[in-house]
Amino acid sequence: MPTVPAGNQAVECYRTGGQRRLPDFCPQVESTVNRAVASGHAHPAGPVYLDCNATTPIEPAVLAEMLRVWAEEPGNAGSRTHEYGLRAKKAVQKAREQVASVVCAKPDEALFTSGATESNNIAILGLERRGTQTGRRHVVSTAIEHKAVLEPLEQLEKRGFEVTLVYPGESGAVTADAVSKALRPDTLLVSVMQANNETGIRQPVAEIARLLEDHDAYFHVDAAQGFGKDLEPLRKDRIDLISVSSHKIFGPVGVGCLIARRRGFHKAPLEPIAFGGGQERGLRHGTLPVPLIVGLGLAAELAERNHAARRERCMEIRSAALNALTPLGIKLHGDQTHVLPHVLNFSVDGVDAEALMVTLKDLIAVSNGSACTSQNYKPSHVLQAMGLTETTAAGAIRASWCHMTPDIDWTAVSNRIATLT
Numbered sequence: 001m002p003t004v005p006a007g008n009q010a011v012e013c014y015r016t017g018g019q020r021r022l023p024d025f026c027p028q029v030e031s032t033v034n035r036a037v038a039s040g041h042a043h044p045a046g047p048v049y050l051d052c053n054a055t056t057p058i059e060p061a062v063l064a065e066m067l068r069v070w071a072e073e074p075g076n077a078g079s080r081t082h083e084y085g086l087r088a089k090k091a092v093q094k095a096r097e098q099v100a101s102v103v104c105a106k107p108d109e110a111l112f113t114s115g116a117t118e119s120n121n122i123a124i125l126g127l128e129r130r131g132t133q134t135g136r137r138h139v140v141s142t143a144i145e146h147k148a149v150l151e152p153l154e155q156l157e158k159r160g161f162e163v164t165l166v167y168p169g170e171s172g173a174v175t176a177d178a179v180s181k182a183l184r185p186d187t188l189l190v191s192v193m194q195a196n197n198e199t200g201i202r203q204p205v206a207e208i209a210r211l212l213e214d215h216d217a218y219f220h221v222d223a224a225q226g227f228g229k230d231l232e233p234l235r236k237d238r239i240d241l242i243s244v245s246s247h248k249i250f251g252p253v254g255v256g257c258l259i260a261r262r263r264g265f266h267k268a269p270l271e272p273i274a275f276g277g278g279q280e281r282g283l284r285h286g287t288l289p290v291p292l293i294v295g296l297g298l299a300a301e302l303a304e305r306n307h308a309a310r311r312e313r314c315m316e317i318r319s320a321a322l323n324a325l326t327p328l329g330i331k332l333h334g335d336q337t338h339v340l341p342h343v344l345n346f347s348v349d350g351v352d353a354e355a356l357m358v359t360l361k362d363l364i365a366v367s368n369g370s371a372c373t374s375q376n377y378k379p380s381h382v383l384q385a386m387g388l389t390e391t392t393a394a395g396a397i398r399a400s401w402c403h404m405t406p407d408i409d410w411t412a413v414s415n416r417i418a419t420l421t
């Protein structure tokens with residue numbers, strides 16, 4: 001091990017009780033970590049951050065561990081000639097175990113990527129050759145997928161595939177039956193998200209997995225919003241491919257994972273979509289970002305371990321929000337019996353989302369849909385697919401919080417909204 005410089009400060013890790021050592025070469029780093037440890041919140045002076053579905057704040061224990069690796073471990077996980085490389089490889093292997101454990105997969109089934117977007121692209125476009133070779137060129141998906149699924153599907157269509165999109169009703173969830181009815185003998189792939197990023201509505205992926213038992217189609221789940229939060233559905237071993245995003249589970253942005261499970265001796269015959277040094281079993285080439293992967297691994301472990309406590313805190317926030325907002329007659333979008341407890345997508349009759357966000361901007365930071373589409377002001381394709389009118393969809397805002405979210409003055413929020421009605 002490298003010698004730790006003298007005078008290091010030990011940082012008490014947020015809610016883990018563990019001690020992590022940080023090198024003392026940079027006092028700003030130490031104060032940043034301490035601030036995060038103390039507040040659990042990036043900007044305690046600003047509005048409360050309620051956009052966790054866009055990206056989550058970093059878990060301070062994860063930040064501390066990544067900084068340690070950055071500072072102390074220079075090795076490339078592909079270097080075989082010295083102990084630094086071996087240690088980096090070992091750290092990556094540990095992260096594989098941590099991520100795979102969340103969905104009861106095997107460590108070698110977890111491949112690191114740059115995020116869920118890349119994982120989705122590999123899962124979808126990586127099957128193109130198999131489809132072309134076998135004449136199975138049909139894909140079933142849903143109209144409420146993230147663009148990171150819909151866009152690669154459009155690419156497949158341009159290359160001669162047919163895509164059937166299943167629509168949800170007002171509930172915001174497709175039914176497993178509708179997905180099953182869309183299947184054809186030539187269906188190569190079924191791709192359904194675990195939970196919708198805009199509404200938080202859980203999709204019936206476990207039930208779909210069951211209905212697919214008698215079909216050959218590969219089953220891909222974009223689990224960017226549910227991984228580590230809703231554990232059981234992803235543990236169904238009929239799900240072949242799972243996309244994971246680190247920055248939705250309190251890990252660093254810029255890293256993710258594709259879990260490619262074996263079904264018996266068979267696994268999805270994926271082909272790479274970019275080429276290089278042969279990393280990640282030749283499926284995702286490029287030098288592994290070891291500190292980010294270590295961060296994702298620890299974030300996944302903490303998500304699995306603290307899952308129940310985090311959920312409970314999110315439910316507490318939800319009850320407080322609903323107690324204050326229900327008297328305003330807000331309309332909640334999607335079936336609230338199937339919603340993740342940290343998401344509230346709602347509108348106020350006759351009030352535009354922009355006006356709502358501006359009025360609330362010193363109290364809470366919320367969004368009007370997915371971060372990737374919120375710049376172009378098009379009404380949400382998700383809410384429209386649920387049958388909401390363009391006007392209602394244009395009025396919808398999404399609040400999404402997490403276990404680190406501090407208490408919110410919902411009465412102040414409600415009073416402020418009341419001034420617009």
Ligand code: PLP
Nearest residue numbers: 115116117146148197222224245
């Ligand atoms: N899929 C869903 C459902 C998402 O919500 C997101 C991010 O918002 C993504 C994919 C893209 O994930 P990443 O930012 O890791 O590429």
